[in-house]
Amino acid sequence: MKYIDRRVSVPLCAISINPGLVNKTGTWKFAEPHFVDQTSPCNQQCPAGEDITGYMYLVGQERFEEAWRLIMEENPFPAIMGRVCFHTCEEQCNRKDHDEAIAIHVVERFIGDYGISKGLTIEPPKDERGKKIAIVGAGPAGLSAAYQLRRMGYAVTVFDSNDKPGGMMRYGIPSYRLPKEILDSEINRLHHLGIGLTMGVRVGKDISWDSLASEHDAVFVAIGAWEEARAGIGGLNKGGVFNALAFLREVNLGKGPQIGKNVVVIGGGNSAIDCARSSRRLGAEVTIAYRRTETEMPAHPEEVALAKEEGVQFLFLAAPKKIAGRRHITGLTLEKMVLGEEDFSGRRRPVPTGEFFEMQCDGMIMAVGEGTRVDDLPPFITHKGGVVEADEMGHTMHQKFFAGGDIMDIPHTVTHAIGSGKRAAIAIDRFLEGKKWDQGSLDRFRWGERGNVSLGRINGTMLFPRRTLSSAVVAFKDMNTFYFDHRSRTKSHMIPLEERVKGFQEVIVSPSKEEAVTEAQRCFICGSCTECGNCHIFCPECAIKSDPGGYGYIADMEYCKGCGICVNECPRGAMRMEFME
Amino acid sequence: MRKVITGNVAVAYGAMLSDVQVVAAYPITPQTTIIEELATMQSEGLADFDYIRVESEHSAMAACIGAAMGGVRAFTATCGQGLFLMHEMLHYATGARTPVVLANVNRAAAAPWSIWSDQTDSVSQRETGWIQLYCEGNQEVLDTTIMAFKIAERLRLPVMVVLDAFFLSHTAEPVDIPERERVRGFLPPFDPGDIWLDPDNPKNFGGITMTDAYMEFRWQIQRDMEKAKGIITEVHEEFAEAFGRGYRQVDEYRAQDAEVVLVVSGTAASTSRDAIDYLREKGKGVGMVKLKTLRPFPREEVIDTLRGKKKVAVIDRNFSPGATGIWAQEIRSALYELPDAERPLLYGYIAGLGGRDISVKTIEEIYEKTSRSDGPDDVDMWIGVNYV
Numbered sequence: 030m031k032y033i034d035r036r037v038s039v040p041l042c043a044i045s046i047n048p049g050l051v052n053k054t055g056t057w058k059f060a061e062p063h064f065v066d067q068t069s070p071c072n073q074q075c076p077a078g079e080d081i082t083g084y085m086y087l088v089g090q091e092r093f094e095e096a097w098r099l100i101m102e103e104n105p106f107p108a109i110m111g112r113v114c115f116h117t118c119e120e121q122c123n124r125k126d127h128d129e130a131i132a133i134h135v136v137e138r139f140i141g142d143y144g145i146s147k148g149l150t151i152e153p154p155k156d157e158r159g160k161k162i163a164i165v166g167a168g169p170a171g172l173s174a175a176y177q178l179r180r181m182g183y184a185v186t187v188f189d190s191n192d193k194p195g196g197m198m199r200y201g202i203p204s205y206r207l208p209k210e211i212l213d214s215e216i217n218r219l220h221h222l223g224i225g226l227t228m229g230v231r232v233g234k235d236i237s238w239d240s241l242a243s244e245h246d247a248v249f250v251a252i253g254a255w256e257e258a259r260a261g262i263g264g265l266n267k268g269g270v271f272n273a274l275a276f277l278r279e280v281n282l283g284k285g286p287q288i289g290k291n292v293v294v295i296g297g298g299n300s301a302i303d304c305a306r307s308s309r310r311l312g313a314e315v316t317i318a319y320r321r322t323e324t325e326m327p328a329h330p331e332e333v334a335l336a337k338e339e340g341v342q343f344l345f346l347a348a349p350k351k352i353a354g355r356r357h358i359t360g361l362t363l364e365k366m367v368l369g370e371e372d373f374s375g376r377r378r379p380v381p382t383g384e385f386f387e388m389q390c391d392g393m394i395m396a397v398g399e400g401t402r403v404d405d406l407p408p409f410i411t412h413k414g415g416v417v418e419a420d421e422m423g424h425t426m427h428q429k430f431f432a433g434g435d436i437m438d439i440p441h442t443v444t445h446a447i448g449s450g451k452r453a454a455i456a457i458d459r460f461l462e463g464k465k466w467d468q469g470s471l472d473r474f475r476w477g478e479r480g481n482v483s484l485g486r487i488n489g490t491m492l493f494p495r496r497t498l499s500s501a502v503v504a505f506k507d508m509n510t511f512y513f514d515h516r517s518r519t520k521s522h523m524i525p526l527e528e529r530v531k532g533f534q535e536v537i538v539s540p541s542k543e544e545a546v547t548e549a550q551r552c553f554i555c556g557s558c559t560e561c562g563n564c565h566i567f568c569p570e571c572a573i574k575s576d577p578g579g580y581g582y583i584a585d586m587e588y589c590k591g592c593g594i595c596v597n598e599c600p601r602g603a604m605r606m607e608f609m610e
Numbered sequence: 611m612r613k614v615i616t617g618n619v620a621v622a623y624g625a626m627l628s629d630v631q632v633v634a635a636y637p638i639t640p641q642t643t644i645i646e647e648l649a650t651m652q653s654e655g656l657a658d659f660d661y662i663r664v665e666s667e668h669s670a671m672a673a674c675i676g677a678a679m680g681g682v683r684a685f686t687a688t689c690g691q692g693l694f695l696m697h698e699m700l701h702y703a704t705g706a707r708t709p710v711v712l713a714n715v716n717r718a719a720a721a722p723w724s725i726w727s728d729q730t731d732s733v734s735q736r737e738t739g740w741i742q743l744y745c746e747g748n749q750e751v752l753d754t755t756i757m758a759f760k761i762a763e764r765l766r767l768p769v770m771v772v773l774d775a776f777f778l779s780h781t782a783e784p785v786d787i788p789e790r791e792r793v794r795g796f797l798p799p800f801d802p803g804d805i806w807l808d809p810d811n812p813k814n815f816g817g818i819t820m821t822d823a824y825m826e827f828r829w830q831i832q833r834d835m836e837k838a839k840g841i842i843t844e845v846h847e848e849f850a851e852a853f854g855r856g857y858r859q860v861d862e863y864r865a866q867d868a869e870v871v872l873v874v875s876g877t878a879a880s881t882s883r884d885a886i887d888y889l890r891e892k893g894k895g896v897g898m899v900k901l902k903t904l905r906p907f908p909r910e911e912v913i914d915t916l917r918g919k920k921k922v923a924v925i926d927r928n929f930s931p932g933a934t935g936i937w938a939q940e941i942r943s944a945l946y947e948l949p950d951a952e953r954p955l956l957y958g959y960i961a962g963l964g965g966r967d968i969s970v971k972t973i974e975e976i977y978e979k980t981s982r983s984d985g986p987d988d989v990d991m992w993i994g995v996n997y998v
Binding site: 035040 | 705706707766803804805812813814815816817818819823826827829830832833836837
């Protein structure tokens with residue numbers, strides 16, 4: 030092999046000094062990556078329509094005031110919410126499939142308490158719209174609607190037959206769950222906004238519905254569910270026998286009703302638990318008797334667990350039959366039940382067995398459900414089966430009257446009421462602006478397909494400067510959890526067990542700032558771009574660059590080959606691959 | 611300084627003294643202690659290199675290629691399955707003309723799984739364009755590792771230093787460890803030459819090459835492989851001058867007047883020396899030729915050394931299924947040129963696969979078989995197989 034005398038004119042290896050940009054590799058792709066901000070499952074679930082991932086992001090960066098204002102856009106009572114809401118959002122949290130769901134209520138409570146301790150306020154609106162709205166009922170639905178409508182610039186007056194505002198939040202929920210000081214701090218903030226509160230007035234009796242309607246441009250009816258359900262047994266007027274609403278009202282007015290030393294509470298919902306735990310604090314031994322089993326109890330499991338810890342006894346498959354005693358209750362005859370077929374609620378129906386037994390007691394509370402006092406409703410709106418006939422947004426048969434809260438066919442929770450009040454405010458605003466009602470366009474402003482409407486989305490005051498908003502909800506399988514470690518959830522602290530039943534002081538203690546921030550940092554921020562940079566770092570073509578618009582990234586489609594690595598490596602499902610035509 | 615060290619530690623010393631700047635490696639038995647030793651040396655302040663922990667040998671070689679193109683001295687080590695996984699990148703390193711040094715501890719191919727000594731891994735990579743240098747003892751391992759960097763950088767071709775699994779990698783021998791300053795005097799600092807990713811002078815290397823230019827690049831590799839023979843000899847001589855130890859690509863031991871010449875590589879060469887001494891005492895006319903380089907194949911030297919010998923017994927610790935042992939193939943093909951009268955009878959033996967010993971007895975058996983027959987029974991003969 031004679032190499033010595035020969036030459037070739039190439040370098041050692043192929044060298045090129047021209048840039049490769051002339052090769053538009055974008056023509057190779059048949060699918061493209063899109064930055065699409067999708068909806069987190071918690072946001073979709075929240076009955077009040079809060080931007081939970083938004084405020085988690087802010088708390089994680091210790092931007093507490095911004096987080097507070099983000100919640101306040103949708104819900105005026107975060108400190109109340111963090112205490113009394115049963116946080117169904119946490120049941121949807123994607124993190125539960127990774128380790129444990131985010132303790133969303135702990136973070137929300139922290140933000141609410143921060144707002145109170147810093148004296149944060151919402152300023153009155155700059156422009157007045159010149160229209161007046163009457164709100165009947167100063168419970169969570171009414172106050173939520175009042176707050177949103179006032180912020181929009183309407184003149185708002187709230188009427189309520191009680192002495193103080195709050196509705197069930199004050200007269201139903203005991204202080205050991207929601208201290209009155211917190212409730213007052215949250216509600217008093219509304220005064221600064223210029224919302225008028227007329228207490229001690231029952232509309233329909235002290236003022237007629239006609240005059241209210243003629244003096245206002247719209248009326249929002251949210252009178253709540255204050256009618257105790259019928260129990261169908263005799264002797265309910267004997268001494269020592271209470272219905273839940275009346276009992277809790279006395280408790281919450283600080284009147285300490287004379288309940289006795291040995292109390293039976295009939296019922297299985299949250300009211301029954303409230304009655305039982307309150308009775309313990311009034312010095313009684315308490316048994317809850319429920320006609321089905323623990324599985325069918327509507328009460329929240331956390332409340333049931335706390336009741337058990339506080340010494341409340343539970344008796345299942347027992348229904349009251351007869352109250353013993355002449356003027357005052359001395360005992361109770363109960364019938365043993367068995368579970369039969371499923372009823373309309375999907376729970377197994379209790380079936381009487383004909384076997385009876387006696388219990389001694391000197392106090393009894395009937396907590397078997399609350400309904401609307403339909404006689405208190407205005408004649409202009411129709412009702413059926415104890416609930417008002419209205420659509421999701423609160424439109425009734427009468428154009429000027431809107432409905433919300435417990436009088437609607439929605440779950441009886443503070444959160445649902447707040448969400449309902451917000452929806453009605455949006456509906457009232459559209460009506461007063463003369464805008465045609467459009468269900469389809471409103472669906473665009475929901476969180477996901479099933480969520481509540483978001484005012485942030487309507488007003489364009491979203492946290493993340495989003496380019497494309499999608500109603501698609503991010504599932505766990507859409508996440509890339511390689512980028513998240515495993516950390517367990519912050520647990521709520523409680524005062525010692527011995528202290529709890531001594532009085533009505535709050536049982537659950539507020540989290541520290543560090544706990545709230547750490548918990549917020551566990552949030553995956555499902556569906557929203559947080560500028561983590563994975564897409565930019567991993568793109569083999571260096572085709573993903575910072576968005577010149579200022580936030581996030583864009584893909585240069587001239588060079589993107591559609592490999593999909595960016596979408597795969599996005600930890601939080603804020604990108605989608607779209608197949609091209 | 612003289613120390614009793616294993617072959618793996620000797621490799622580590624070689625790389626450390628050569629001021630290697632990047633090590634990208636993936637562990638595999640029986641190589642792992644090379645990179646562990648290098649890591650220990652780094653933690654003791656004896657070395658200062660960037661260690662890139664990769665998830666596979668393919669990535670290890672890719673990282674070394676990138677490092678070399680970035681302008682630094684790069685090193686890695688592997689064996690058997692790891693070398694196979696690296697295969698695509700071995701070709702790439704050659705075509706990219708990057709002077710990477712790889713220490714390969716000869717390990718048998720799976721399946722079935724074996725961690726023991728067998729040359730199939732390195733010899734089956736002979737087409738990749740790497741220079742392959744085989745070692746018979748730990749001193750040679752250390753010395754060859756240092757020389758490898760000089761050869762690679764002078765030629766702009768990658769170099770593989772090969773040592774037997776366990777017989778060298780895990781066996782300790784007394785080794786002379788050169789002083790760092792003398793190694794620095796012997797080995798100049800790394801110079802990337804033209805193949806350099808310089809951000810101030812951005813270029814693209816190895817881009818798409820059409821049918822009208824590719825062949826010229828390959829021709830250059832072959833030309834430089836041809837130059838390699840001379841350069842390896844030069845480096846051997848420079849090493850001898852600096853450190854007092856000389857090596858040859860083709861080395862003889864008592865082969866001048868031998869009737870049977872064994873041709874061996876690796877530790878079999880070391881055992882052969884002893885076997886030859888015993889046989890010579892008994893009056894047998896046996897000698898050996900040790901081959902240090904597989905690539906570039908030292909054709910002319912092999913022809914000159916074996917010309918006129920009566921019988922040549924090649925011992926292959928490897929084979930190419932469907933053909934014969936690979937050293938035997940190479941030698942047979944070189945000897946084809948010789949006229950009949952000068953061409954020895956070639957006996958190809960396959961022995962020691964998967965760590966089976968090539969002992970003095972094995973060599974004696976090979977000698978007997980060769981010397982007693984008029985010609986080989988077969989194109990290859992397997993020694994030590996347990997037939998039923």
